[in-house]
Amino acid sequence: xxxxxxxxxxxxxxxxxxxxxxxxxxxxxxxxxxxxxxxxxxxxxxxxxxxxxxxxxxxxxxxxxxxxxxxxxxxxxxxxxxxxxxxxxxxxxxxxxxxxxxxxxxxxxxxxxxxxxxxxxxxxxxxxxxxxxxxxxxxxxxxxxxxxxxxxxxxxxxxxxxxxxxxxxxxxxxxxxxxxxxxxxxxxxxxxxxxxxxxxxxxxxxxxxxxxxxxxxxxxxxxxxxxxxxxxxxxxxxxxxxxxxxxxxxxxxxxxxxxxxxxxxxxxxxxxxxxxxxxxxxxxxxxxxxxxxxxxxxxxxxxxxxxxxxxxxxxxxxxxxxxxxxxxxxxxxxxxxxxxxxxxxxxxxxxxxxxxxxxxxxxxxxxxxxxxxxxxxxxxxxxxxxxxxxxxxxxxxxxxxxxxxxxxxxxxxxxxxxxxxxxxxxxxxxxxxxxxxxxxxxxxxxxxxxxxxxxxxxxxxxxxxxxxxxxxxxxxxxxxxxxxxxxxxxxxxxxxxxxxxxxxxxxxxxxxxxxxxxxxxxxxxxxxxxxxxxxxxxxxxxxxxxxxxxxxxxxxxxxxxxxxxxxxxxxxxxxx
RNA sequence: UGGGGUGUCGUCAAGUGGUAAGACACGGGCCUUUGGAGCCCGCAUUCGGAGGUUCGAAUCCUCCCACCCCAGCCA
Numbered sequence: 001x002x003x004x005x006x007x008x009x010x011x012x013x014x015x016x017x018x019x020x021x022x023x024x025x026x027x028x029x030x031x032x033x034x035x036x037x038x039x040x041x042x043x044x045x046x047x048x049x050x051x052x053x054x055x056x057x058x059x060x061x062x063x064x065x066x067x068x069x070x071x072x073x074x075x076x077x078x079x080x081x082x083x084x085x086x087x088x089x090x091x092x093x094x095x096x097x098x099x100x101x102x103x104x105x106x107x108x109x110x111x112x113x114x115x116x117x118x119x120x121x122x123x124x125x126x127x128x129x130x131x132x133x134x135x136x137x138x139x140x141x142x143x144x145x146x147x148x149x150x151x152x153x154x155x156x157x158x159x160x161x162x163x164x165x166x167x168x169x170x171x172x173x174x175x176x177x178x179x180x181x182x183x184x185x186x187x188x189x190x191x192x193x194x195x196x197x198x199x200x201x202x203x204x205x206x207x208x209x210x211x212x213x214x215x216x217x218x219x220x221x222x223x224x225x226x227x228x229x230x231x232x233x234x235x236x237x238x239x240x241x242x243x244x245x246x247x248x249x250x251x252x253x254x255x256x257x258x259x260x261x262x263x264x265x266x267x268x269x270x271x272x273x274x275x276x277x278x279x280x281x282x283x284x285x286x287x288x289x290x291x292x293x294x295x296x297x298x299x300x301x302x303x304x305x306x307x308x309x310x311x312x313x314x315x316x317x318x319x320x321x322x323x324x325x326x327x328x329x330x331x332x333x334x335x336x337x338x339x340x341x342x343x344x345x346x347x348x349x350x351x352x353x354x355x356x357x358x359x360x361x362x363x364x365x366x367x368x369x370x371x372x373x374x375x376x377x378x379x380x381x382x383x384x385x386x387x388x389x390x391x392x393x394x395x396x397x398x399x400x401x402x403x404x405x406x407x408x409x410x411x412x413x414x415x416x417x418x419x420x421x422x423x424x425x426x427x428x429x430x431x432x433x434x435x436x437x438x439x440x441x442x443x444x445x446x447x448x449x450x451x452x453x454x455x456x457x458x459x460x461x462x463x464x465x466x467x468x469x470x471x472x473x474x475x476x477x478x479x480x481x482x483x484x485x486x487x488x489x490x491x492x493x494x495x496x497x498x499x500x501x502x503x504x505x506x507x508x509x510x511x512x513x514x515x516x517x518x519x520x521x522x523x524x525x526x527x528x529x530x531x532x533x534x535x536x537x538x539x540x541x542x543x544x545x546x547x548x549x550x551x552x553x554x555x556x557x558x559x560x561x562x563x564x565x566x567x568x569x570x571x572x573x574x575x576x
Numbered sequence: 577u578g579g580g581g582u583g584u585c586g587u588c589a590a591g592u593g594g595u596a597a598g599a600c601a602c603g604g605g606c607c608u609u610u611g612g613a614g615c616c617c618g619c620a621u622u623c624g625g626a627g628g629u630u631c632g633a634a635u636c637c638u639c640c641c642a643c644c645c646c647a648g649c650c651a
Contacts, residue, residue, distance in 0.1 A: 010590060037651055072650065129649055136647055140578050143647090174649050184579040186647055195649035214651045235645055238580045259581085261644095266587080272651095314599060316589050318582095321644060325587045328600050338613060373613065404611065413609060448609045459609055483587095528610045556611045 011317040013052070013258050017060060017229060020256070026228045030062030033227050034088065034095075035102075035218070037069045038080035038202070040272040041287040042087045042295045044308065044329070045263040051312035052260070053231055054093040065225055066095035069102045071217045073201035081202070083287075087295040092305045102221050103203045109212045110164070112220060112250050113175060113193055117156045121249050122193060123149055124159035125176045132174075135181070136189050142182035143189045149178060163196055166209045170196050177216075179245060187242045191215055219243030222255040230257040234319065263315065264323040267478035268293045269485055269494055283498060284479075288537075290547050291479045291502050301476065302523050302533035302549030307336040323484065330550045337523050337531045337549070342370045342377060345415065345461040346511040346526040346546075348473055350389035352436040352465065355420060358386040363464075366447070368416040380514060384417050387465035389510050391528075394460045395437060397425060402559060404457035406437070412458035415527060419445040419456055461527040468510035471544040474535070475504040509546075516541060523549060 020026050032053040036046065057064035066088060070076045088095070116122035125148045127135065137143030151159075163173055175194035183189055193216040198209045219242075222230045237259045247254045264270055269278075270293060278284050278292070287294050290301035298308065311332040315324050345368075364384045370377040390406070399407040406412045411421040424438035444450060448459070478499050485497040511526075518524065520536035530551040539545040 035651095039651080069651070075650075125649095132649075133647070138578085138647060142578090171649060186579080189647085192649050197649080211649095213649075218651085234581070236651090238646060240580095261582090314588080316599095318589070320582050320589095322588060325600065328588070331600060334612090343610075343612095372608095372610080402611090415609065456609085458611085461610075525610085525612080528612070530612095552610075552612050554611075559611080 012319070013229075013231060013260060013317055014056065014059070016256075016258060017056065020228070021060070026256075029226075029228055030057060030060035031064070031226055031228045032057050032062065032231060033065040033067050033222065033225060035067045035069045035221075036084050037072070037075070038077060038084060039072070039075040040080060040276060041083050043270060043272075043275065044265060044293045044295070044298065044311075045270045046087075047091060047295060047308050048263045048312050048315070048317075049231070049233075050088055050091055050093060051309055052317055055313075056229070056231075062228075063098065064093070064095065065098040065100055065227070067100040067102065067221060067225065069214065069218060069221070070201070070203065071102050071212055071214055073197060073199040073211060076202055078202050083296060087299075090299060090305060091295065091308060098225075100221075100225065101203055102217050103201060105217070105221055105224055106204060106208060106212070108224065109217060109220060112246075113160065113212070113216070114157070116177065116193075116246075116249060117160060117175075118153055119249065120153060121178050122175055123151050123156050123178055124163065125149075125174050125190075126172070129171060132192070136186065137181070139186070145181050146176070146190070149190070160194075163194065163210050164208075166198070168196050170198055172196060175210075177242075177246070179242075185238055185241060187215070187239050188245070191242060215239060215242055216246065219246055219255070219257075220250070220252065223247060223250075223253045226253060227255040230255045232257060232259055233262045234259050234321070259319065260317050261319055261321045264321070265293060265329065266323055266326045266483040267480050267485070268326070269480070271486075274486070274494060277495070278479075281495070283495065290474070290535075291476050293479075299521065300536050301547055302337075302521075302531060303333055304336050304340075304523070307333040310336065326478065333531065333550050334553070337525065339373055340371075341523040341525040341531055343368075343372070343525045343527050344512050344515060345382070345463055346471070346473070346509060346515070346529065346532070347389045347391050347461065347463050347468070348475075348506050348509050348526075348529065349392040350508060350510050351392045351395055351434065353388045353390050353420070353462070354436060354438050355386050355388065355441045356423065356438050357440045360386055362386070363467075366416050382416060382512060383464045383467040385464045385466055388414070388462045389465055389468060390414075390437075390460050390462045392434075394458075395422070395434065397434065400560070400563065402556075402563075405460060406458065410458075411454075411456055412460050413445075413448045413456045414462045415459050416448055417446075417462065418442060418448065419450065419454075459528075461529075463510045463512050465510070467513050469513055469516055469544070471509045471511045471515070471546055473506045473509045473532070473546045473548065475506065475548045477502050477504075511544070511546075515544065518544065518546075525552070528552065 034050050034053045054064045125146050127146050135144045174192045176190045179188045181189045192213050194210045197211050240257050288296035288300050311329050365381040366384050367379050368382045369379045394405045396407050406422050408422050413419050418441040420439040420441045422439050426436045428435050479502050480497045481499045482497045485494045518534045520534045523531050523533045526532050531549040532546040535545040535547050
């Protein structure tokens, strides 16, 4: 049985491939490719394409190549090819020995161009860029033919060779396909195939001073590699007739191009240009800033490859343009991390608690499970002493309705430890700020359980003050305030919608001692708070830094919000 | 007002003539030593609109409307 038949994926692309297979159009072979241009870092939108291409190949028992479409030496850099390779690998995909570059095909592409010239299907044009634009016509008016269009094959051959040998300045001559200047599809109005560019290429160096255009490269590259299905985004839909024309005139293998909608995500931007602008404008710390939707940023933030792959599967593939709710991405990480992250305790905004009836110099080691979802992950031991820290948010002098946490006279459970009761609140005389709490503990409740069936609604996380270690914690929020920051309908720039509080840095956090050994890319659940991981760039054993990947679902926060804004008209949709 | 696409729940998305899957979100309940997780229930009489064909239409036909892409020697 075909493995794909067992899978539920019903998107239109897989349906087409299944039909191609059934009707034997492709001789049972499925071959795809992921073709990035090495001019920036990969983002979650690329992940969709990577999962699609590699995923389909795997499902249909086929292959998927990694190919860099590096036809523009001015924009492309080695740094980007390295980061792209790393990201694809990290996502869990393997191109084995099939790593290619469009620049590998420069010689062949040159031969292809010669072939079209000899067939009278291509010519060298002397028009300036401005003139070419003028001659192209408009959306509603046909274009005009260039005076150079009727040059002889011999002259074209000679001129093209002289373009190649460096006789002409940049921008002075191009090679064009001779198709139809009155086509309603602008891509067919004698598109440029080659331009003169005296630029150093990251792979071919100074060997060439003419470079093929993407449109004259991509389809042929796919053809050369025997790609059966060229999956690309919607904007290339009306380039398809051009690619088909080249393939037909060149008489080479014809891949089938299928276009799908690119991914958009709420509260962020996805275009390389905009991401680049954020980096260069210093709005983020780099391509791998944990707030960026880049693969490297997400990796640093604590996202797992599995969660990204699951997300890509969940969003599906279709032709309609859409914007996926960021909440779905967050759901995907939580789902994955819930199963695999070790639970630990960390106090982000510490409030000192003194257990008055606990012996001054005593230290107990309490057992704590590492993950209630997976007993196989074992347990660890936690120091408990007379002085503790709890979260400031977990104490309210004047508790609102349904607040189950600590308050004067109230009893709560300290996770894995004891029940404690708040006996006294100490405040700063000047500011009125609560500085510490005096509590008593019930020795009969060791482990956080009492025989008498006493009801204790609240369970708090805590750390032992003398044993805990200091840490910095970075809390991230949406990079943008608006679900659709690109919407510049009102003339605003997308950067006007940056969230000024997308990063909150907490420097006085206290975490349990075991976290000293934490390594990057290993996630923890800070109990009751969220998922966190060590920052791969700024953390050190002396000064640990943690990134918050995502919060836990917080029904109390939701409830409290609702209590504060009781009556609301309709769905409360605000006109942002 | 040229060409190419797309319109199904708040957001994604199945469905391809037989009477609207699923996921997230949302609402309610159960459970709980994370107000986490888990579990249960609810959530489009309707598929951009209007006509038509048909016993029967989201699916076929006609017209209309809305939105996206294309005038780089970018990809």
